[in-house]
Amino acid sequence: MAKTTTKTLMISTTLAVSVLGSAVHAATQWNVSLWGQRRAFTEHVEKLAELVEQKTNGEFTLNLSYGGLSNNRENLDGISFGAFEMAQFCAGYHPAKNPSITVLELPFLGVNSLEKEIEVSMAVYNHPAVKKDLARWNAVLLMPSPLPQYNVAGVxxxxxxxxxxxxxxxxxxxxxxxxMETVGAVPTSMSATEVRQSIDSGVISAASFAPHAHMSFGTVEAADWWTTNLNPGTVNCPVVANSDALNSLSDEHRNALLDSIDEALEYYVEYYNNQTMSKWWPTLEERNIQQVTFSEQELQRFRNSVAEPAANAWIQEMNEQGLPAEELYQLTIDTIAD
Structure with missing residues (x-):
């Protein structure tokens, strides 16, 4: 009787370990490298994590890290060698690493909504030359982080x-x-997390950001003035996945991830428009920040002196690098105009 009980116990234990092993094997966790703190800029990634976990009953989770995995300027490098499975970065942080998508950061493209920013970004992301460019870093472009036009706050x-x-x-x-350089300013490239300290120490006197970043990184707390309508352009900040990690997902988990992107972006747009912008204008008023508005005549002079020369210079530089520059630029312009 004791032998039978022992044998039964051993079989039960083996089955339990086997089932547990299968459950552990089925569960997938991805590390996602972000920076700063949770803010409007990261709400689509937060929503994506929520949707993926729901759709897979917790079997696939995205662990979001705000600066704990990598410096924001090194997120693409981390993706390239698999230090983490997903990351967000901005093209302007390292244009030489991702030259194809810098077309989306050309000044005065005329993008006038977050929805249009998503549309034009995805059109460029899906171009074969762009996919090939990012594949050098073992990266697959998943979605943009659409931002409104930047404006300048300063002291x-x-x-x-x-x-x-x-x-x-x-x-x-x-x-x-x-x-900014065309009007005699001295542009300085630094990550968003360095800006407030640089203003306080006098390294810079102003910063160009979207409204949420002026609030999130403290420039609005130091600012004396803000330009309401300079609108020189915006930055393009994709969310990418490590291609090996993406390919290794089960069909169910991969579909849960990719099929959630549109919903995550819709949530982002709603959040930015309804939450962030509703706080921005009262913040300016509460802090008595002077709002500087330029005449349309002056702005048109600015656009005329910047837009075409910048586009031509970009096309020449990208052609020299072997990219189909005219094709990428025309795709961008056509999608905006559509």
Whole structure:
């Protein structure tokens, strides 16, 4: 009787271990490298994690890390060698690493909504040359982090004309930096997390950000003025997956991830429009921040001096790198105009 009980117990234990082993094997956890803190800029990633966990009954989870996995300028490198499975980065942080998507950061493209920013980004992301470009880093582009037009917040005397930007040290990356340079400003490229300290220490006097970032990174707390309608452009910040990790997912888990992207982006747009912007204007008023608005005539002069030269320079540089530059630029322009 004892032998039978022992044998039964051994069989039960073996089955339990086997079932447990299968459950452990079926569960998948991805590490996701972000930076800063949870904010409007990351709400689509937060929503994506929520949807994936729901759709897979907790078998597939995205563990979001705000700076604990990598420096934001090194997220693409981390993806390339599989240090984590998913990450967010901005093209302007390292244009040489992702030249194809810098077309989306050209100044004065004319994107006028978050929805259009998503549409044009996804059109470019799906171009074969862009996929090939990011594949060098073992990266698959999943979705953008759509941002509204940037504007400048600064300390000291507010600019009353474009000429007043001459000599101003301003944090501005990519095409926005190029645009600011044409009016005599001195653009400086730095990550968002470094900006407030740089303003406080006098390294820079102004920063170009979308509204949520002015709030999240504290520039609005230091600012004396803000430009309401300079609108030189925006930055493009994709969310990517490590291609090996994506390919190794089960069909169920891969579908749960990819099929959740549209819903995550819809949530992001709603959140940004209804939550972030509803706080932005009252914040300016509460802090008595001077709102600088330029005339349409002056803005048109700015656009004319920046947009076409920047596009031509980008096309020439990308052609020299072997990219189909005219094709990517025309795709961008056509999608915006559609």
């Amino acid at each position: 000291g005397d507010a600019p009353s004309s474009l000429e007043d930007f001459k000599g101003l040290r301003v944090r501005a990356t990519g095409g926005i930096g190029a645009a």
